[in-house]
Amino acid sequence: MTFSNHANTRSPATGADAAAVELYDAAIDAQLRVSTDVGEVWEATVADHPGFVLGHIGRAYLRGWSSEEPAFTEARGILADLGEPPGLDDRERRHLAAAWAYTTGDLLGAAERLAALSAVYPHDSLALAVGHLLDFFVGDAVMLRDRIGRALPHWDRSHPHYGFLLGMYAFGLEECGAYQEAEETGMRALEHDARDVWALHAVAHTHEMQSRVRAGLDFMAERRADWEDGNLLAVHNTWHEALLLLGDGQIEAVLASYDRVVAPGEGPLAALDMVDASALLWRLHLDRVDVGERWQPVAQGWESILDEPWYVFNDVHAVMALVGAGRLGDARNRVERLVRDRSAASTNIAMTTQVGLPICSAIVAFGERRYRDVVDLLHPIRRNVHLMGGSNAQRDAVARTLFEAAIRAGEGDLARAIAAERTDINSADPYTRRQLSRITAVA
Numbered sequence: 001m002t003f004s005n006h007a008n009t010r011s012p013a014t015g016a017d018a019a020a021v022e023l024y025d026a027a028i029d030a031q032l033r034v035s036t037d038v039g040e041v042w043e044a045t046v047a048d049h050p051g052f053v054l055g056h057i058g059r060a061y062l063r064g065w066s067s068e069e070p071a072f073t074e075a076r077g078i079l080a081d082l083g084e085p086p087g088l089d090d091r092e093r094r095h096l097a098a099a100w101a102y103t104t105g106d107l108l109g110a111a112e113r114l115a116a117l118s119a120v121y122p123h124d125s126l127a128l129a130v131g132h133l134l135d136f137f138v139g140d141a142v143m144l145r146d147r148i149g150r151a152l153p154h155w156d157r158s159h160p161h162y163g164f165l166l167g168m169y170a171f172g173l174e175e176c177g178a179y180q181e182a183e184e185t186g187m188r189a190l191e192h193d194a195r196d197v198w199a200l201h202a203v204a205h206t207h208e209m210q211s212r213v214r215a216g217l218d219f220m221a222e223r224r225a226d227w228e229d230g231n232l233l234a235v236h237n238t239w240h241e242a243l244l245l246l247g248d249g250q251i252e253a254v255l256a257s258y259d260r261v262v263a264p265g266e267g268p269l270a271a272l273d274m275v276d277a278s279a280l281l282w283r284l285h286l287d288r289v290d291v292g293e294r295w296q297p298v299a300q301g302w303e304s305i306l307d308e309p310w311y312v313f314n315d316v317h318a319v320m321a322l323v324g325a326g327r328l329g330d331a332r333n334r335v336e337r338l339v340r341d342r343s344a345a346s347t348n349i350a351m352t353t354q355v356g357l358p359i360c361s362a363i364v365a366f367g368e369r370r371y372r373d374v375v376d377l378l379h380p381i382r383r384n385v386h387l388m389g390g391s392n393a394q395r396d397a398v399a400r401t402l403f404e405a406a407i408r409a410g411e412g413d414l415a416r417a418i419a420a421e422r423t424d425i426n427s428a429d430p431y432t433r434r435q436l437s438r439i440t441a442v443a
C-alpha cells in the first residue's frame with residue numbers, strides 16, 4: 001500500500017491498506033493539532049491492522065511526549081513486540097531506529113536520526129513533528145528552527161499540513177530570537193488554521209519575550225475559543241497568559257488563572273502540566289508572594305509521578321515544588337537521586353551533569369537561604385541552561401533565581417550586571433526594571 005497524497009509520501013507502508021493509511025493521516029493530523037484524543041487516534045491505526053509498522057512506531061513516539069519514564073517503558077514494549085518485520089523500506093527502518101533511540105533515552109541520537117531522515121524524506125510529517133518536539137526537549141533552538149526550515153522549501157503551500165509546519169517554524173524562529181519574523185510566520189500559520197495551538201503558542205512566546213504584555217493579553221483573550229480546550233496545550237497556553245498577567249502586575253488574576261486551570265486537578269497528572277504549575281509558583285515565590293497552601297499538592301503530585309531520574313527538566317521543577325512546600329529534606333533526597341543516576345538514558349545523564357544538578361542544588365540552596373551558594377552554582381552555567389531542555393521563557397525561572405539570589409546575597413555589582421544583560425535583550429521587561437529599583441534602593 002502506498003501512502004495517500006495527504007500523508008505526502010510515495011513510500012510503501014508495511015502492513016497497511018487504504019483504511020490504515022486514512023487512520024494514519026488522522027493520527028498525524030491529531031498530533032499536529034495536539035488534540036486531546038491523539039492517543040486514541042494513534043491506537044486506532046493498529047486496531048484492525050496489527051502489522052502496520054508506522055502505526056506502532058507512531059504509538060511509541062507518542063509516549064515520549066509525556067517525558068515520564070513509565071511511558072518510555074511502555075513504548076519500548078511496543079517496539080519490542082513489533083520486532084524487525086521483514087520487508088521494511090528505508091524510511092521505515094530509519095523511523096524504527098529513531099524510535100528505539102528515543103525510547104531508550106538517547107534523545108539527541110533520535111533527534112539526529114530524524115534530521116537525517118527528513119533530509120531524504122522532507123515530506124514526512126511524522127519525522128518533522130517528532131523531531132521538533134525532541135529539539136524542544138533538548139533545548140536546541142537552532143534545530144527547532146532549521147529542522148523545519150530545511151523541509152519547508154520542499155512543501156506545496158496547498159498541502160493540508162503546510163500551515164502546521166509554519167507554526168513549528170515560528171516557534172523555532174522565536175527561540176532563536178527572531179521575534180518579528182516568528183510573529184509574522186505564526187500569524188500566517190493561524191490564517192491556515194486558527195486552532196493551530198502550537199502556532200498560537202509561538203506567537204504567545206514572542207509577546208512574552210518582548211514583554212508586550214497588553215498586546216499579548218489581548219491576543220490570548222481574542223482567540224480564547226481557539227486554544228482553551230480540546231488540546232493538550234491548554235494548560236501551557238494558560239500558563240503563558242498567566243506570565244503576561246504577572247508581567248502586568250495582576251497577581252490576583254495570576255492566582256485565579258492558576259487555580260482555575262494550571263493547578264493539579266483530580267484526574268491523572270501529566271509532567272508537562274506540572275512543570276507549568278511549579279514554574280508559575282516559583283516565580284511568585286521569588287517575588288515573595290504568599291501562595292498559601294498551593295505548593296503542597298504540586299509537591300505531592302511530582303512525588304506521585306516521578307521515580308527514577310529520566311528527564312532532569314522535570315526534576316528541576318519537582319525540586320522547586322518540594323522547596324516551595326518547605327520539604328527541604330525531600331528536595332535534598334531528589335538531588336541525591338540525581339547524583340546516583342546510573343540509568344542508560346544517555347541524554348539525561350549529560351543534561352544532569354552539565355546543568356541539571358547545579359540547578360537543582362541551587363534551588364535547594366535558595367530554599368535554605370544560602371544565596372551566595374546559589375550564585376556560585378548558577379552563575380558559571382548561566383549560558384548553558386538551555387541544555388536542560390524547554391524554552392527560553394521556561395528557563396527564565398532559573399535566570400530569575402540567580403538574579404534574585406544575587407540581590408539577596410548583597411552582590412550589588414553582579415545584580416546590576418545581570419540587570420544590564422537582561423535590559424540589553426529586552427528593555428521593556430517590567431521584572432528587570434523592578435529588580436533594578438531594588439538594587440538601587442540598597443546600593
Ligand SMILES: [Fe+2]
Pocket residue numbers: 201205236240391393
Ligand atoms: Fe511555551
